[in-house]
Amino acid sequence: MDQFNASNNSGNKTFSVPLIRMRGGKNATTNILLNPGGPGGSGSEFLYRRGAQLNTILGDGFHLLSFDPRGVNQSRPLADCYPDPETRRNLSPVRAKRPREDSGELWAWSANHVQACADNLKEYGPYINTPQTAADMNSILDAIGQQDMYYWGFSYGTLLGQTYATLFPNRSTRVIIDGVVNQFDWYDSPLDREAYIDTDRVFSGFVSECVKAGPEKCALASMASSAEALSNKLITTLKKLRDDPVPVYINSTVYGVLDYWAVWHDGVFPALYRPPAWFELAQNLASLLAGNATDAFLAYKFDSLVSEWNTTHDALEFVMFNDGLSGPSHFPHDRTSLLAELRDLFSQSMFSGYELDIYFKKRAWPIPRAHDYFPRHRTETAHPLLILSTTYDPICPLVSAKSALAAFEKSRLVEVEGFGHCSVAVPSLCVARHVRNFFVNGTLPEEQHVMCKVDGEPYFVKPEAEGAEVVPLKVFHDDEERKIHVAQLELARGHWLPFFG
Numbered sequence: 001m002d003q004f005n006a007s008n009n010s011g012n013k014t015f016s017v018p019l020i021r022m023r024g025g026k027n028a029t030t031n032i033l034l035n036p037g038g039p040g041g042s043g044s045e046f047l048y049r050r051g052a053q054l055n056t057i058l059g060d061g062f063h064l065l066s067f068d069p070r071g072v073n074q075s076r077p078l079a080d081c082y083p084d085p086e087t088r089r090n091l092s093p094v095r096a097k098r099p100r101e102d103s104g105e106l107w108a109w110s111a112n113h114v115q116a117c118a119d120n121l122k123e124y125g126p127y128i129n130t131p132q133t134a135a136d137m138n139s140i141l142d143a144i145g146q147q148d149m150y151y152w153g154f155s156y157g158t159l160l161g162q163t164y165a166t167l168f169p170n171r172s173t174r175v176i177i178d179g180v181v182n183q184f185d186w187y188d189s190p191l192d193r194e195a196y197i198d199t200d201r202v203f204s205g206f207v208s209e210c211v212k213a214g215p216e217k218c219a220l221a222s223m224a225s226s227a228e229a230l231s232n233k234l235i236t237t238l239k240k241l242r243d244d245p246v247p248v249y250i251n252s253t254v255y256g257v258l259d260y261w262a263v264w265h266d267g268v269f270p271a272l273y274r275p276p277a278w279f280e281l282a283q284n285l286a287s288l289l290a291g292n293a294t295d296a297f298l299a300y301k302f303d304s305l306v307s308e309w310n311t312t313h314d315a316l317e318f319v320m321f322n323d324g325l326s327g328p329s330h331f332p333h334d335r336t337s338l339l340a341e342l343r344d345l346f347s348q349s350m351f352s353g354y355e356l357d358i359y360f361k362k363r364a365w366p367i368p369r370a371h372d373y374f375p376r377h378r379t380e381t382a383h384p385l386l387i388l389s390t391t392y393d394p395i396c397p398l399v400s401a402k403s404a405l406a407a408f409e410k411s412r413l414v415e416v417e418g419f420g421h422c423s424v425a426v427p428s429l430c431v432a433r434h435v436r437n438f439f440v441n442g443t444l445p446e447e448q449h450v451m452c453k454v455d456g457e458p459y460f461v462k463p464e465a466e467g468a469e470v471v472p473l474k475v476f477h478d479d480e481e482r483k484i485h486v487a488q489l490e491l492a493r494g495h496w497l498p499f500f501g
Helices: 043-058 085-091 099-127 130-144 156-167 183-188 199-213 227-242 260-273 275-289 294-308 315-323 335-346 352-364 398-407 429-441 479-493
Strands: 019-022 030-035 062-067 149-154 172-178 246-251 254-258 386-392 412-419 449-452
Touching: 019 043, 030 043, 030 130, 030 156, 043 062, 043 429, 043 479, 062 130, 085 099, 099 315, 099 335, 099 352, 130 149, 130 156, 130 315, 149 156, 156 172, 156 183, 156 398, 172 429, 183 315, 183 398, 199 227, 199 260, 199 275, 199 386, 199 412, 227 260, 227 275, 246 294, 254 294, 260 275, 260 294, 260 352, 275 294, 275 479, 315 352, 335 352, 386 398, 386 429, 398 412, 412 429, 429 449, 429 479
Parallel strands: 030 062, 030 149, 149 172, 172 386, 386 412, 412 449
Antiparallel strands: 019 062, 246 254
């Protein structure tokens, strides 16, 4: 249970952490450990669904290894604030859309919710945190007989990678962090003031690339004369759904109300992570603007209602709150003052209000921080880190990658000139070469910060029919390069990155 103080493990207190491995070629001897992000992303699901594409990008020289971190998916005990699904259905609904109007109920509900989290996990609760998971990764290496850490972490997985590299620099032989979380904000600040600074720029990119693609590729392009006009039209029209949501009736078992939050936070925002989703997003928004809300309702409201009750754990809350500065001592003590502080934070982006309930729960969190880890500057690892980022990432901005670049000695940054979350959001053979050369030979870019172009035109591409072969975005004369490009497209189009980070 506690990797750093064995005296806390009396009575055989442990976490069970499942592993999954995809074997490489017959000459492969080294395992690359993978984490898809979250916090709360399942490594076993990630490797099961996307291992083939990663193998194509990395080559047959490595085994691919992943795991469900403590508290996640099939690990036990599970980070769950509710003892069973029925209790979750009965007790979890809360209004958390309008900051001022909903804050009274949210304030009261949050106090109960976080206490239930603490009571349900009991003594295990404080130990579901990133430093403990980083130490778990050493146990994984020891179990398979590997001394050196070879690691590729995405989104929150970059926070895990930075934590590991700081705690265990001598074992950090090949560490890639991709789509970077600012570790200093995560651990040392109650509020994350950096995550959303480029989100509106990605939305602007969605609109400008739509206009550039034209009506034959982007269904919204014919609805305005310029990118600025289209952006204003979308924002103004969708805001009307705050006070005047749209009823949608399909049959006696499928109907409901489409509101602003469903479209903006459950539709537009997640699509900013994945440019391959832009084609469908444009179609749904165009239909909505034309007076037909059915497609948007089915995609962003009805499906979310169904999936909401399939949630199996609350690892995001446990990890985020246990890692950082949480609890009443780090926040204003009254609701009005908290709202005033959040109002300033949320003014950074049209999308940052998504975290209203997160901060109310974080303020009320009753579990004390059980680690003494703090990130450091000028960390020197066994081999320098390779850092990857897009130019415009909606939740892990480029500036956070630059923060990691400054924190780890001799590290290198590869910037993909595109939109989306993590380098894998868009295809780039340039990035694939950097990744493979780094793992195979430890090769780093000669310059501290290098740029990579995106291959082809990855925005507003109509998806292939289900089961059809993926069509490359450009012509390749080298079969190996074509395979890597197709694998990158499949990886970008897959629903595998945990939403939120």
